[in-house]
Amino acid sequence: MKLSPLEKLCREKGLRMTEQRRIIVRVLSEAQDHPDVDEVYQRASKIDSKISLATVYRTLRLFEEAHILERHEFGDGRSRYEEASCQHHHHLIHIQTGQIIEFNDDRVENLLKEIAENLDCQLVGHRLDLYGVPLKGIKRKVEYYDA
């Protein structure tokens, strides 16, 4: 049987694979957005209606700690998850619509590293969320990666 990339990752990390974990992994790998726990639970329930919310919480946390998923808090009090992609990025949140655009910019990364070092710290992580309103004019829907 062919394993999905995420399931392969789980094996490599020595995580026991159960039907529920497979479902949750699948939900996240198919997600194009940043679902919160209840949303993951809803989507998982459509695949297996007997899955429990506690299992979803436990699994998401486990996967977060294994760096298979990333957890975000965008200020509404709920944890949101996404696949930990190899592509590091940040989020721009449209404050009116809640739409989230991902972006990355090496200049930011380098600058933050430098700032931390000036404060005698090694940078081990950072969180950067932008909040914005659309400028009038042409909208573009594409994601923006400044390589």
Added chain:
Amino acid sequence: MKLSPLEKLCREKGLRMTEQRRIIVRVLSEAQDHPDVDEVYQRASKIDSKISLATVYRTLRLFEEAHILERHEFGDGRSRYEEASCQHHHHLIHIQTGQIIEFNDDRVENLLKEIAENLDCQLVGHRLDLYGVPLKGIKRKVEYYDA
């Protein structure tokens, strides 16, 4: 009677001043750290032991909405507050000690604005937290403001 700067701010915003609000304002203006709600409640209780936690919550939220205080979430699930200083800044959190260092850097500010505009957005807010571990060698305790 002489008003504290924060209390003056409250007046300007048309907020009715009560004994409890005065105490909470005082606690925050004396704070050198980023206390969570319960910590504010503890400190306020030392001044007036009859103050209630609900009032602390209500007041902190009110003051946050009036931009008299700023609320932060540093990932431990609690809201933390500080005086909304005229000096915009971000936070570097020492992940081992929880110590928080404030910093500011115009290059970051300009860069974020530019990135948002490239994404057809006007930047209306942003959150930037760095997580780090101390580099070996001299530690400095001063706050860092890169004007």
Added chain:
DNA sequence: TTATGTGCAAATACTTTGCCTTTAC
């Protein structure tokens, strides 16, 4: 087989709210 995971419901942590009393202006 047996350590590990799951489901369920109860517990916890943080925060908000209803309602009646108190207070600022």
Added chain:
DNA sequence: GTAAAGGCAAAGTATTTGCACATAA
């Protein structure tokens, strides 16, 4: 005097946990 604020306890929301049963390896 009256609209607004406070105190208290109950309710809400997000998340975790204890325990008996189920299951992957």
